[in-house]
Amino acid sequence: MQVAKKKVVQARIVTLLLVKLALALVIYVIWRLDSAPRTDDAYVYADTVNVAPEVSGRIDKLAVKNDQLVKQGDILFSIDSRPFEATLAKAQAGLQTLNAQIELTQRSVNAQKFAADAAHSSVERARAAAEQATDTLNRMAPLLNPGYVSAEQLDQARTAHRSAQAQLQSAVLQAQQAKAAVSGVEALLAQRAVLTAEIALAKLNLEFSTVRAPFNGRVLGLTTAAGQFAAAGRPVFTLADTRRWYVVANFRETELVEMAPGRHVQIYLLTAPSRHFSGIVESVGHGVYPDDGGSQDAGLPHVPRSINWVRVAQRFPVRILVDNADSELFRIGASAVAIISEHPSHFR
Numbered sequence: 137m138q139v140a141k142k143k144v145v146q147a148r149i150v151t152l153l154l155v156k157l158a159l160a161l162v163i164y165v166i167w168r169l170d171s172a173p174r175t176d177d178a179y180v181y182a183d184t185v186n187v188a189p190e191v192s193g194r195i196d197k198l199a200v201k202n203d204q205l206v207k208q209g210d211i212l213f214s215i216d217s218r219p220f221e222a223t224l225a226k227a228q229a230g231l232q233t234l235n236a237q238i239e240l241t242q243r244s245v246n247a248q249k250f251a252a253d254a255a256h257s258s259v260e261r262a263r264a265a266a267e268q269a270t271d272t273l274n275r276m277a278p279l280l281n282p283g284y285v286s287a288e289q290l291d292q293a294r295t296a297h298r299s300a301q302a303q304l305q306s307a308v309l310q311a312q313q314a315k316a317a318v319s320g321v322e323a324l325l326a327q328r329a330v331l332t333a334e335i336a337l338a339k340l341n342l343e344f345s346t347v348r349a350p351f352n353g354r355v356l357g358l359t360t361a362a363g364q365f366a367a368a369g370r371p372v373f374t375l376a377d378t379r380r381w382y383v384v385a386n387f388r389e390t391e392l393v394e395m396a397p398g399r400h401v402q403i404y405l406l407t408a409p410s411r412h413f414s415g416i417v418e419s420v421g422h423g424v425y426p427d428d429g430g431s432q433d434a435g436l437p438h439v440p441r442s443i444n445w446v447r448v449a450q451r452f453p454v455r456i457l458v459d460n461a462d463s464e465l466f467r468i469g470a471s472a473v474a475i476i477s478e479h480p481s482h483f484r
Contacts, residue, residue: 178385186371381461
């Protein structure tokens with residue numbers, strides 16, 4: 137009887153210890169989740185760009201393959217450059233022709249300026265002669281009545297005066313015509329500026345015919361080959377930036393209270409669970425599109441009816457910058473696990 141009671145007491149003690157241990161374990165798990173939130177709703181992400189040519193043409197050389205790693209400055213593909221070379225040669229030839237035309241025109245302009253200067257000198261001589269004839273006539277006119285000069289001499293002076301005035305008027309008209317005949321090269325210089333701009337654009341298009349990697353990255357989504365016509369601005373493939381890798385982890389809104397930029401994060405990939413990676417919280421999402429509710433109809437909020445009274449916490453994306461990412465293991469969209477550290481660190 138005593139042995140049975142002793143066994144019952146021992147069983148109760150063991151049960152009580154197990155209950156306390158389970159309670160302590162639950163408390164620890166809750167504390168751990170509160171102090172170090174974690175989620176497996178996370179995926180790997182990297183910045184990407186759509187590689188598109190600046191000019192249109194047929195691809196004559198494709199220097200990369202799908203999923204290939206490339207370095208900044210490497211040739212990705214090139215477009216047939218012959219049309220751009222021809223355009224450049226045409227513009228350069230046009231500029232040479234225009235320069236020769238400007239030189240000849242400038243010589244003609246210089247000759248016209250010399251003629252205008254000569255005509256101006258003729259005007260000055262004719263004006264001087266007219267002034268002298270006027271002075272002579274004015275001096276001789278009072279001397280006619282006293283008989284110091286004859287009427288014939290006075291008539292000769294008047295004739296000389298009229299002739300000098302006519303020559304002055306003729307010289308003035310010739311000078312005006314010579315001045316008006318002086319042209320310029322301003323229009324040709326404006327054409328040269330246009331051709332210079334066309335040459336610069338042709339050189340730029342020729343340079344654009346070779347597409348190079350803007351950064352170290354990996355080629356993704358390449359489904360074309362040499363010979364394909366590439367249109368300007370239309371992507372040929374995608375280039376992922378392998379210099380910086382991120383993990384976008386969706387945490388519940390109740391876990392975002394102290395999740396500010398700078399928190400240290402432990403990261404694991406499902407493809408390599410034994411590898412440990414570290415990261416830093418770079419940003420915390422501040423907006424998501426709600427799955428239900430929130431829409432408005434005729435100015436009133438619309439909240440759909442539901443018999444499910446369980447409120448599920450919304451999740452917000454947290455962007456985590458990975459410190460020691462392995463480009464061979466990290467793939468865009470790969471599943472990951474993110475564990476926030478207990479103590480915040482400074483954002484770097």
